[in-house]
Amino acid sequence: MTRMRRLTAGLALALLAAGCSATGRPVDLASIASAQRPEPVGVVVNPPATTGAAAQVPECDPAASLRPAGLPGPGAMPAGSTMRTIQDRGRLIAGVDQNTFLFGFRDPTSNTIAGFDIDRVREIAAAIFGDPNKVQFKVITSAERIPALQKGEVDIVVRTMTATCARWVDINFSAIYYVAGQRVLVDKSSQITGVDQLGGQRVCATKGSTSLNKLRESPAPPVAVAVDNWSDCLLMLQQGQVAAVSTDDTILAGMIAQDPNVKMVGARFTQEPYGIGIPKANVDMVRFVNAVLEKSINSGSWATSYGTWLTEAVGQVAPPTLKYRD
Numbered sequence: 001m002t003r004m005r006r007l008t009a010g011l012a013l014a015l016l017a018a019g020c021s022a023t024g025r026p027v028d029l030a031s032i033a034s035a036q037r038p039e040p041v042g043v044v045v046n047p048p049a050t051t052g053a054a055a056q057v058p059e060c061d062p063a064a065s066l067r068p069a070g071l072p073g074p075g076a077m078p079a080g081s082t083m084r085t086i087q088d089r090g091r092l093i094a095g096v097d098q099n100t101f102l103f104g105f106r107d108p109t110s111n112t113i114a115g116f117d118i119d120r121v122r123e124i125a126a127a128i129f130g131d132p133n134k135v136q137f138k139v140i141t142s143a144e145r146i147p148a149l150q151k152g153e154v155d156i157v158v159r160t161m162t163a164t165c166a167r168w169v170d171i172n173f174s175a176i177y178y179v180a181g182q183r184v185l186v187d188k189s190s191q192i193t194g195v196d197q198l199g200g201q202r203v204c205a206t207k208g209s210t211s212l213n214k215l216r217e218s219p220a221p222p223v224a225v226a227v228d229n230w231s232d233c234l235l236m237l238q239q240g241q242v243a244a245v246s247t248d249d250t251i252l253a254g255m256i257a258q259d260p261n262v263k264m265v266g267a268r269f270t271q272e273p274y275g276i277g278i279p280k281a282n283v284d285m286v287r288f289v290n291a292v293l294e295k296s297i298n299s300g301s302w303a304t305s306y307g308t309w310l311t312e313a314v315g316q317v318a319p320p321t322l323k324y325r326d
């Protein structure tokens with residue numbers, strides 16, 4: 001080989017090693033189309049229904065709870081009561097969310113969990129201890145709410161939880177402290193205008209939510225994409241991995257407050273009355289929590305809390321009228 005030819009061959013090798021072709025154009029080592037955006041952990045497409053057959057659920061008024069029987073003063077919970085056990089322990093254990101903006105979310109500036117649901121927890125702690133901070137928060141997913149109460153891992157669940165007759169079989173609920181409704185969230189550029197247009201499309205909801213069940217029952221059933229947290233749904237919508245998110249308008253309003261590129265469409269197609277979940281055996285705690293809710297509504301603290309978190313995003317509403325079955 002002449003000296004010149006050796007030089008040319010050497011240059012071509014160097015260009016190849018640098019990822020360039022001999023013509024000077026870059027070589028695509030991986031096709032862009034193969035670079036998939038990662039999905040959140042735990043995504044399941046069209047999971048089987050976990051709730052029992054509707055026929056086994058007794059008819060009930062899910063909004064009717066147990067009437068309060070007085071409100072003992074802070075630090076003076078009656079001997080032998082569930083509240084006394086909590087008082088003696090020194091902290092209320094509450095199952096909450098940290099991924100739902102406005103209801104239960106981690107405030108990055110204070111690194112504390114805050115929101116409308118969290119205010120309800122603090123009122124109950126204040127009623128037991130005279131101190132709203134005597135709380136241990138346990139962050140749980142939608143699907144973990146009922147098991148956490150059944151296993152006694154938490155005293156209460158305050159987590160955008162709809163009171164339903166099926167859930168009343170397994171746990172107790174307080175009176176209703178807010179009524180939400182299921183709607184649809186899409187990208188601002190989407191042509192979808194409501195739930196009836198979601199047939200065959202990928203739609204996100206959390207496992208163990210009423211939202212997921214309602215999508216399954218839809219006359220135009222979508223491909224249900226089930227995740228652990230509502231924030232996973234927003235991420236999947238932003239990444240174009242689902243066509244829509246469908247759940248309570250309250251939760252969707254929190255997503256809109258975080259992302260100007262999404263919009264809510266269609267009317268409410270369910271009623272989601274929120275109750276505080278309490279273990280089935282702790283009837284005294286249900287009456288106590290309802291006394292705290294009554295006090296919160298009558299004193300104006302419910303309205304102050306609503307104003308802080310929800311008036312701007314959701315609109316003005318009056319406090320609910322508490323309802324009892326006995």
Ligand code: GLU
Pocket residue numbers: 142159160161162206208209210211247248272
């Ligand atoms: N309110 C609905 C439910 O209790 C959806 C909200 C949620 O899962 O956090 O299932």
